[in-house]
Amino acid sequence: MTTYERRRAPEPSRCIAAHPEDPTNCAGPRDAVIVLDSHGGKAAGCEHHAARLLASLDGARVEPGSIPGAAARAFQAADSIRPFCWFTNAVRTESSQLSRAEHRIARNHRH
Numbered sequence: 001m002t003t004y005e006r007r008r009a010p011e012p013s014r015c016i017a018a019h020p021e022d023p024t025n026c027a028g029p030r031d032a033v034i035v036l037d038s039h040g041g042k043a044a045g046c047e048h049h050a051a052r053l054l055a056s057l058d059g060a061r062v063e064p065g066s067i068p069g070a071a072a073r074a075f076q077a078a079d080s081i082r083p084f085c086w087f088t089n090a091v092r093t094e095s096s097q098l099s100r101a102e103h104r105i106a107r108n109h110r111h
């Protein structure tokens with residue numbers, strides 16, 4: 001049993017990778033992608049929420065789930081998703097709040 005499996009989801013119709021404060025619905029099967037956090041926790045999730053979780057967790061990785069190619073797509077999508085992107089009124093001033101793609105753009109503009 002992992003941390004994710006023990007935590008009771010407030011919205012049982014969604015996958016485990018869906019953050020409790022993320023209001024969006026699942027897209028596709030709920031075990032399409034496996035997300036691994038840096039502490040060894042595992043969470044099966046749909047492609048949509050796996051990508052969002054991946055973008056929000058430092059050092060997280062993905063493993064293939066039930067859908068071939070979904071893990072790779074989630075990994076790619078996570079690149080342009082901001083951490084905790086569902087907090088839409090948050091002021092984005094810290095570099096840790098920007099997506100990896102935005103970090104690259106910021107770097108490219110600096111020289």
Ligand SMILES: [Zn+2]
Pocket residue numbers: 014015016017018025026027030045046047048049050
């Ligand atoms: Zn989901």
